[in-house]
Amino acid sequence: MKNLIYFMIIILLSGSLHAQDSGIESILLPSPVFKGKVSIEEVLSKRRSVRHYEDNPLSIDDISQLLWAAYGVTKSHDSPAFLRGGLKTAPSAGALYPLELYLIAWNIDQLKNGIYKYFPEDHSLKLVMFGDKRDGLSAAALGQSWLKDAAGAIVYSAVFSRTSDKYGTRGEERYVCMDLGHSAQNVYLQGVALGIGTCAIGAFNDTELKELMNMPEDETLLYIMPIGKMEE
Numbered sequence: 001m002k003n004l005i006y007f008m009i010i011i012l013l014s015g016s017l018h019a020q021d022s023g024i025e026s027i028l029l030p031s032p033v034f035k036g037k038v039s040i041e042e043v044l045s046k047r048r049s050v051r052h053y054e055d056n057p058l059s060i061d062d063i064s065q066l067l068w069a070a071y072g073v074t075k076s077h078d079s080p081a082f083l084r085g086g087l088k089t090a091p092s093a094g095a096l097y098p099l100e101l102y103l104i105a106w107n108i109d110q111l112k113n114g115i116y117k118y119f120p121e122d123h124s125l126k127l128v129m130f131g132d133k134r135d136g137l138s139a140a141a142l143g144q145s146w147l148k149d150a151a152g153a154i155v156y157s158a159v160f161s162r163t164s165d166k167y168g169t170r171g172e173e174r175y176v177c178m179d180l181g182h183s184a185q186n187v188y189l190q191g192v193a194l195g196i197g198t199c200a201i202g203a204f205n206d207t208e209l210k211e212l213m214n215m216p217e218d219e220t221l222l223y224i225m226p227i228g229k230m231e232e
C-alpha cells in the first residue's frame with residue numbers, strides 16, 4: 001500500500017516523463033485471490049474471444065488477478081535466477097520462462113495511462129513510459145480499431161534464446177509458442193471468471209509495435225490481448 005501511494009504521488013508530479021528518465025521504480029500489485037465465484041467448467045464453457053467491451057475502467061485488482069493468472073508465481077524459488085521467482089501458473093519447457101508480459105493501460109483505475117512491464121518475481125509493474133497508446137496500438141494491429149474500446153491490453157513477447165539455447169530449433173519453433181498458449185489461455189479463463197473479455201491478436205506489424213513500446217532488441221512480440229469489461 002505504501003508503495004502504491006508513493007508511486008501515485010510520483011506519477012502525479014511527473015506528468016508524461018519517460019520512465020527511464022524519471023527514476024520511477026515499481027508498483028507492487030495487490031495480492032491475487034485464490035478462490036473465485038464460478039467453477040472451472042462454467043468458465044471453460046463460456047470462454048469466447050470478445051471484441052466488444054463496456055465503457056468502464058478495470059480496477060487494479062482486476063489487473064493483478066489477470067497478470068497473476070497469466071504468469072504469476074505459484075511456488076516460490078529464490079534460485080536459479082531464470083525461474084524469476086519460482087514456478088508459475090503456466091507450464092514452461094524446462095521451466096525456462098521465455099515470456100515477457102506488458103500492460104498497456106488507458107482506462108485502469110489508479111494507473112496512469114502508459115506501458116508497464118510485469119515482474120512475476122514480486123508481482124509488480126514497472127513503468128516503461130507514460131502516454132495513451134491505444135491509437136498507436138490499434139494502428140500497429142493493422143487497424144483493428146475495436147481494441148480501443150477495451151480498458152487496456154496485455155502484450156506478450158518472448159526472449160527466444162532462453163528456450164532455444166537449451167532446446168535448439170525445437171525450442172524455437174515449438175516450445176516458446178506452446179508456452180505462450182498456456183499462459184494466454186489463463187488470461188481468457190481468468191477473464192471469464194471476472195467478467196472481463198479478451199481476444200488473442202496475432203495480426204500486427206512487429207516493427208511498428210516494437211517501436212511504440214520501446215521494446216528491447218532481444219524480445220519478439222507474440223500476442224496482443226485487449227482486456228475490458230464484458231457487456232452484459
Ligand SMILES: Cc1cc2nc3c(=O)[nH]c(=O)nc-3n(C[C@H](O)[C@H](O)[C@H](O)COP(=O)(O)O)c2cc1C
Pocket residue numbers: 047048049050051144199200201202203204
Ligand atoms: C494465433 C491466433 C491469432 C489470432 N489473431 C486474431 C486477430 O488478429 N484478430 C482477431 O480479431 N482475432 C484473432 N484471433 C482470435 C480468433 O479469431 C478466435 O479465437 C476464433 O475466431 C475462434 O473464436 P473463439 O476464440 O471465440 O472461440 C486469433 C486467435 C489465435 C489463436
